[in-house]
Amino acid sequence: MPDEPAVSPLPSGIRSRHLALHDLNLHILESSPEINPRPGSSKPHLIILLHGFPELSFSWRKVMPPLSQAGYYVVAPDHRGIGRTTSVNSPAGQISFDDDLTPFCMLSLVKDVVSIVYALDYDHVTALVGHDFGSLLAGYCALIRPDIFRSVVMMSAPFPGSPTLRIKSSPSHLSLGEMAARLQDQLATLIPPRKHYTMYYSTRDANAHLLRPPQGLRTFFREYYHAKSADWVANSPHPLPSASASALAELPHYYIMLRDQTMPEAVMNVRHLHEGVPAWLTDEELSVYVTEYSRTGFQGGLNWYRCATDAKWSSELEVFSGKRIAVPAMFISGEKDWGTYQSPGVAESMKERVCERMEDEDFVLIEGAGHWVQQEKSDAVVENLLRFLGKVEDSFMKGDQTNPPI
Template sequence: MSASNWPGLPKGIQSRTVSINDLEMHVLEASPPITGTSKLPLVILLHGFPELSYSWRKIIGPLSDAGYHVVVPDQRGYGRTKIVQSGSTTIKYEDDLSPYRMTNLVKDIVTLVYTLGYESVAAIVGHDFGSRVAAWCALIRPDLFKSVVLMSSTFAGPPKLSLGKAPTSPDFKKVVTEDLAVLTPPRKHYWFYYSTPEANAHMTNAPGGLQVFLREYYHLPHYYVMPLDATMPEAVHGFGPSTEEIQRNAWLTEEELIVYATEYARTGFQGGLNSAYRVNTSAAWSSELELFSGKQIDVPAMFLAGKQDWNTYKLPGAVEAMRGRACKNMEDFVLIDGAGHWVQQEQSDRVVEHLVRFLGKRQ
């Protein structure tokens, strides 16, 4: 199925491929008619894990109608974006991890902006893992990204320099491995499970099928702290919505869910696991970000999430660090009642309302 024919995608949204760096990057794009020679302000939307550009289907049209040129890529390792030099359509655990490091993901977006013919972006908006990429875009290139919206995932700032010491794994690694393992019952943290060689196969070959697994996963059960011996499909099984709840679900219909299941059946999850988790649980890849130690996001920022999303507070002190240190100018901190983690799909009208309000401050 052509991406432009995905169910729930409003008419007028274009699906195309842009050649950047070592990628054939797939993007969804919408823009109102242009009058005169001036370019419309550009807004880039970045999806999270395990998501796609399709996750913004309810946001693209309304933002375009509000006067913005909206571009939504499948990020590196996801969906219909292809690594052209890999020689394989399948991303393997054994592949070189360096293309998935954060500075390279930022370079992907910077290159996309210039390839589109722009020299500035009105706002870079990221959800979940995309929030982290958006934060780093704004921190590294404030001249290019004029504002930033972080959704459903906090940003506590760059890591501190390891003065006089070899780089170490994140401080919480001991807590989420050794300490969780001795609980009753024993547990493990999903970040480190997602960094194992087996995680991709566990999800791709979920016993009930990908559609059932993703329905349970998107219901956001208690999977951040998993049973020690469980796979992710085992951890989420039994926590999904009832048949009646699925039938009433307006933000993710079965027809829309099939899009995710079909795309991930084709690509697997390894690309997303590489960028969202593996490079963040290894000191070898996270240490280069110490180059930006002490640097703040200077551009106007907003945090936007579902009020019922525990992810906002899963890292103790992260909200305070984001609002008090990482973002110099956080204008808004918005929690939308009645929404969980997938807020841009669950409460799209409210998300559009806040995005347009935030963007309008700079026009």
């Protein structure tokens, strides 16, 4: 298996290799400082970057070199079932809908990230950064193992915290999966009838729809990335008054879909030929996503949503009910990203309840960016990450007792 992403060469300073982790041959991109800037430390501090869906480790290509130039060892993996990461049970990289879901549940994904840390011969991570679904994974990593993940940055998807422990079955004690199913029923009563994208992504047919869209895979990727970026003028995100079906219907069709639509149909024709190719995602860069997903399919990433919307898998997280993220936390999103508001009240809860140490200045909405913020406005993302990291490391140097020194 070749080590570099297909078609487009990696930016200078980024290398590609594989790590052997329990049942995985895990692909990572890495970027190291030329000189360890911290005298007395045997190796540079580690940052791990977790991508979302439908993305790859390649999505961090613009962020990695400047972070390593600032003195950090930066690693971005392809998640299980995605890109060039393969399992011993699926060496060709193809994942079937009928495969065991256990490796894709949240606790298994957290185990994957912990395993990366140890495989790199580290015992902690200075900052764990997650985007989109990677934000949810980063949040759980920090919640469950604060001894390893010393700070966390969640991007483009606010972290809701662990689900409430159900003492009894009642409308006020529903699992995440049960709540998703109930919302789906309510959305179906709207005119026209709707459905939630996470429930659609959990269906058997979703992979085939995404892999063989009517407009072709390249055009679908271009339209999907455009629809969720700041380039699409129809994106005008704002807080919603409630989580009712009627309020959620205000979200774009790539979140609250028409009941009979596929995702490729939901974003079809959002771009016009005269709009050209954005500088943040060239045709050459787009080819990396098209080539990798055409080879593996989308089922590996879709399995995340299946576990999140199925009560069998979401209920196991109730063991962490009431537990808060104790390490320093940051949230970054694009100002034009509906992802900040797609779950009403979650962003506010993340700041005020779920995270013990998220300062107001560390809830950042970057102007001129949409959902793909680290690709659309990488310079601003790097600037905010380095500002946050500076504060985190200063607090450790001053003897902050809430975390062991790094």
